[in-house]
Amino acid sequence: MSASSDSTFPPHVSATPNAASGAETTLWRSKSVVSPVSRDADAIQTTGEFITWVGRASEAPASDTTVDLGATVVTPAFVDSHAHMLFTGSELSNPxxxxxxxxxxxxxxxxxxxxxxxxxxxxxxxxxxxxxxxxxxxxxxxxxxxxxxxxxxxxxxxxxxxxxxxxxxxxxxxxxxxxxxxxxxxxxxxxxxxxxxxxxxRHVGLSLRQSWNSAALKHAASLGVAAVVECAISTDDPYCEQDFQQLLALGERSDHPAVFGWWAELCAAEKARDLGAYGCGGDLNMDGSIGARTAALKEPYFDEESTSGHLYLTADQVHEHLLDCRRFGLPAAFHSIGDAATATVIDAFHKLAAHVDVEEIRLARHRVEHCEMVDKDLIAGLVKYGLYASVQPSFDAAWGGLEKMYASRLGKQRSLEANPLASLAGVGVPLAFGSDSPVTAIDPWGGVRAAVHLHNPTQRLGMATAFAAATRGGWRALGIDDAGAIMPGQRAHFAAWEIAQDSLDATGLPDIADQSVATPRCGATVSSGHLIHQN
The missing domain is CATH 3.10.310.70 (Diaminopimelate Epimerase; Chain A, domain 1)
Known part of the structure; x- marks a missing residue:
């Protein structure tokens, strides 16, 4: 890939009033661009952090700089909607x-x-x-x-x-x-x-933390990720708050993906706001995990009938947390895996709706992280309050089905019902895909592939729906509605992929519904108009 001055095109025409006045324009050229406004596009023009034009390179307006992305397919970039950068960086640096x-x-x-x-x-x-x-x-x-x-x-x-x-x-x-x-x-x-x-x-100092965080962000960028949602947890670690703010600062740099931080501390919205967090919650634990048998279930574990897991917060505590977030204008989110945990979250929203207008609740874009094991009644609650489901399809790939960990912990039936993605999407629950890295690796195409190939065939998503949840869904869950598509007026977040032409489906995306199609290799990632990865 190369960048060069190019003045052979007609005079520049701005396609959107959102572009920053006087910002540099860049023309990005590739083999093809997946865009809803141009079926045969092979070029994108950006002005500052916005896309200002999409179409054929031969018809492009003049730009200050041209970047040749080679024989690549350009798509919207990914958002990892649930991750832990410090521990991801640690695993990249250690066994x-x-x-x-x-x-x-x-x-x-x-x-x-x-x-x-x-x-x-x-x-x-x-x-x-x-x-x-x-x-x-x-x-x-x-x-x-x-x-x-x-x-x-x-x-x-x-x-x-x-x-x-x-x-x-x-x-x-x-x-x-x-x-x-x-x-x-x-x-x-x-x-x-x-x-x-x-x-x-606490033995890990701030300098090493910064190197781990930076390594994790650069790794994400190399996989086509333009933004990461960090789910930080308040602990007694004396560096915890500084590490969080340091990570947010790394996300403001032009050579890293953007970082949106959740601060997980009960009824601490003012503190979260002062730390620079996007919201208060995230990995605010309603329960634990299925693997540890600490996810809170309505029925006992299949392989240990003496326990149904552990519920860490009551509906009254969740209700108070929601009121605190409302007071300071922040969204809330809850780590909720077991059905008993999510039922408690929904009960808290019922309490909130007794004195807060439901439409106001829906506009806040509150979230349920993981959101597994939800039945029809719980899904109805998610719909009623406009809750976003921040999910990890890679969990099903790693542990789902009839033979793996979910089956041993939950039994085969509950294992197949653990990730009802099609049921969620089918009634309009907005989905945002993440990795929970390092629980499962940052692998956005792997997450899309997992959603398309869920162990339960009735819950599989179509390629377009899965890809949207991994891209535009992540932005919308953050309240950013002008990102996730390649068209004028949208924020310039996109990635260039090396993939064979005969592996593309009718929309121009790789046809990973076909298991034989290789995972695309990232050639470049652009976040807010900045090149943050180049292969």
Whole structure:
């Protein structure tokens, strides 16, 4: 790809009043452009952060600069609507326990990484999933201590809702024993998990955090992502707030994707606003995860009938949070996976609607993060209050169906019903796709493919619907309605893809409904008119 001055076109004509006066114009040329206003487009003109023209390059208005994107297909860029940049960057920079296939390989990864650390450094690795092992047995504590070289350690599971703590860490912090989810053997859940994790993340300084955040953002840009929705959680980590603000500042730079931050703290909308957050909530946990058996279910777990998970907030608490967000003009969002958790959220909205006009509630664009296991009654509640479903189709690809983790935890029927994407989309619940990275990897095309190929055939989305949820849906969930399509007046967020011409469907998108079609390779990503990735 190359950029050059090009003055061979007719005089410049601005196609939208939204373009910044005096801003530089750029013509982006490619093999083809997926646009609703021009079926044979192969060029885009941008002025500042807006698209001002789309069409054939031979008919383009004059521009200050021309960028040749080569033989690529240009589409709207992706939005990752739920992610965790710090931990994503950490996994890019350190080994991941997701590679473990047994207790023995788990120990090997720990020992190899511990050997690179100073004697006083704690060992923090995440990502294990025992349901993928032939023998789903945790490593023995004594062997873990030896593998870590006697250091403090904490190993969160892939879901991020349970972890293995070293005996030395548990002994040094007796306050952990007072928290819900504490286990003297070191298997931490609920509040004990969150507190234990924050004890060790405080060892990661701001400089290293910034490098991890930047690495994660650049990685997202390399995959065609123009914006990331960060779901930060308030913890006792003394760097937590500074890290959040530092990440937001990285998102304002012209070489990174945009960052929209959620601050997850109950009834803390004023604080969230002052930190620069987009909204208050996000990963404000109603419950935990299916893998950790802490997602709050209406019926007990299939493989452990003694528990139905854990509900962390009541409907009254959610109602108070909604009032607090309303007071400071911020949207709210809730991490809700189990059906009992989402039922509690809907109950809180019923309470709110008793004294707040429903149309006002709908205009706020509140969200439910993950939004799994919802039945017809819960979906009706989502529709009534205009709630956005921020979902991760990659969860179904990783754990859904009749043979994987969801089936073992929930039983086969509930596993197939866990991600009712077609039921949601079919009645108008707006969808926004995310990864929950590093729970599952940032892989936007993989998320689209997962939605098109859900394990439950009756809940599969069409290609156009899935792609819209991964692009325009993410912007609309953020209250940004002039983004997500390549047409004049829209914000200039797009990506160029290397893909064979015979792999395209009638709309010009890659036909990934065909499993044999390879995942497109990103050649360039543009966010707000700035080139943030170039291959």
């Amino acid at each position: 991941s326990l997701s590679a473990a296939t047994s207790a023995e390989s788990f120990l090997d990864i720990v020992a190899s990484h511990a050997a690179t650390l100073a004697p006083s450094d704690p060992v923090i690795l995440r990502g294990w999933d025992e349901t993928t092992w032939a023998d789903a047995t945790f490593p023995e504590t004594e062997k873990l201590v030896n593998a870590a070289g006697g250091r403090d350690y904490y190993f969160p599971r892939a879901c991020g809702h349970i972890g293995l703590a070293s005996p030395s860490l548990v002994a040094a912090h007796p306050q952990l024993a007072q928290l819900d989810g504490y286990d003297a053997g070191g298997i931490m859940r609920q509040a004990a998990h969150r507190a234990t994790f924050s004890l060790l993340t």
